[in-house]
Amino acid sequence: MTMAVEKIKEDFIEPQVVHDIARVIRENEEFLIMGHLRPDGDCLGSGLGLLHLLRGMGKRAEFFxxxxxxxxxxxxxxxDEVLTTPPSHIPKTIIYxxxxxPLRVSETFLPQGYLINIDHHLSNSQFGQLNWVDIEATAAGEQIYRLALVLEQPxxxxxxxxxxTAxxxxxxxxxxxxxDQVxxxxxxxxxxxGAKPAEIAxxxxxxxxxxxxxxxxxxxxNLQFEFENRFVWAEITQETYNKVGGDEFEPDGLSSDMRGxxxxxxxxxxxxxxxxxxxxGLRSKSAVNVSALATKLGGGGHYNASGCYVKKPYVETREWALGLIREYLRPLL
Structure with missing residues (x-):
């Protein structure tokens, strides 16, 4: 390990839980990595980064x-190796x-075992036997990077x-x-x-x-502005999807661009x-805590970026959500 890496390690004073996670990884041979539904760049980047890290240590690992x-x-x-159907064999050590x-991953596939929870969301429910929840981390990918340093893996x-990418x-x-600096x-x-910024971007x-x-x-x-243009909302319905081919997706960063x-x-x-x-999907600038708002809607996330999913009819739930959002924003805006 180079002196430069040793200097980087000195700059990260990790909590005990990170060393506990590293110990569990060293002591076990099989792992199942779990990532949330509708995975984004951080979910896939951190999950795949951990997958390659574990396999590089000679471990058996899958990512679902x-x-x-x-x-x-x-x-x-x-x-192409990411599993989108539950594996037949479930290792005893599961890393989220x-x-x-866990319900952000799947409502039907909830494997039992020793759960390790690596996350940076303010609304995390601390569901694991080991919980490393660092809301100051830029991404879960940063946490996997720091874990690799503790594991002293190349x-x-x-x-x-x-x-x-994460x-x-x-x-x-x-x-x-x-x-931030980190x-x-x-x-x-x-x-x-070896990461290539221009190619990845x-x-x-x-x-x-x-x-x-x-x-x-x-x-x-079809943007809708309220509160003197300080609140903007829009919608993508199934009719909208059908106009562009019927696939259900969200253009990357669309809600963040609306915030801009x-x-x-x-x-x-x-x-x-x-x-x-x-x-x-909820996005805000510094004044509005959308994590608290998303929690009221049945979801969660970060202070300035959160989301929710409600298994109720769309139109009536949208009206309910708009009413709750307006009530929440009234004293703030």
């Missing part, structure tokens, strides 16, 4: 997420990454690519408030180990499919799922 798998992340090494609660270009995407291209220190090290941000661009235009043409409109403090993007249920 319900999906759907986002095509803009197909470039990630190991993307970037997931505030960073291959494959691992570096996955973890860099950190880049969850920080909005290193633009969000969760970006973020850039870790990112710089991952670049030194191009894959994530500059390979938009036609359907994604058309869907974005449909959403933008001048004067907007909070942006909410509602979705009607193919089952007719309700889903929402």
């Amino acid at each position: 997420t319900v999906g759907p798998m986002p095509d803009y992340l197909e470039f990630l090494p190991g993307f 990454v970037d997931s505030g609660d 960073f291959t270009p494959t691992i570096a690519t996955c973890l860099y 950190m880049m995407t969850d920080s909005g291209g290193f633009r969000y408030a969760n970006t 973020t850039f220190q870790a990112a710089a090290h991952l670049v030194a180990e 191009q894959e994530v941000y500059e390979t938009k499919k036609r359907q994604s661009v058309v869907l974005t235009g449909l959403v933008y043409s 409109i001048a004067g907007v403090e909070i942006a909410v993007l509602f979705h009607e799922t193919k089952e007719g249920w309700f889903r929402a």
Whole structure:
């Protein structure tokens, strides 16, 4: 291990739980990694980074997420190895990454075992036998990076690519408030180990499919502004999806881009799922805690980026949610 890496390790004074997780990893041979449904860049990047890390240690490991798998992340090494149906064999050690609660992964596949919970969401339910919840971390990918340092494992270009992608995407291209000195220190090290920033950024941000661009235009043409333009919301219904091919997806960063409109403090993007249920993504600037708001809606997440999923009819649930959001915002805006 180089002197540069030793210096990096000195800068990270990790809590005891990280060393406990490292001990469990060293003492066991089989692992199942669990990532939340509708995985994003941090979920897939951190999960795949951990998958390659464990396999590099000679461990047997699999990575499961319900999906759907986002095509803009197909470039990630190991993307095609991610399981979207439950494995037949369940190891006794299960590691959840970037997931505030097991139900965020699956409502039907809840494997029993020794649960390790690695996450950075404010609303995490502390469900594991070992819980490393660091709300100051830029991404779960940063936590896996730090775990690798404690494990004293080398960073291959494959691992570096996955973890860099996790950190880049969850920080909005290193633009969000969760970006700090640690973020850039870790990112710089991952670049030194083989991550290629320009290529990764191009894959994530500059390979938009036609359907994604058309869907974005449909959403933008129906923006609804309230509270003197400080609250903006929009929706993607099944009718909207049908206009662009019928696939249910959200263009990457759309709700965050809505938040970027001048004067907007909070942006909410509602979705009607193919089952007719309700889903929402909430984004805010510094003044509004959307994690608390998402909790009221039955979800959770970060202070400035959260979401919820409610298995109730879309239209009536959207109206209920709008009423609750307006009530929550009235004293704030």
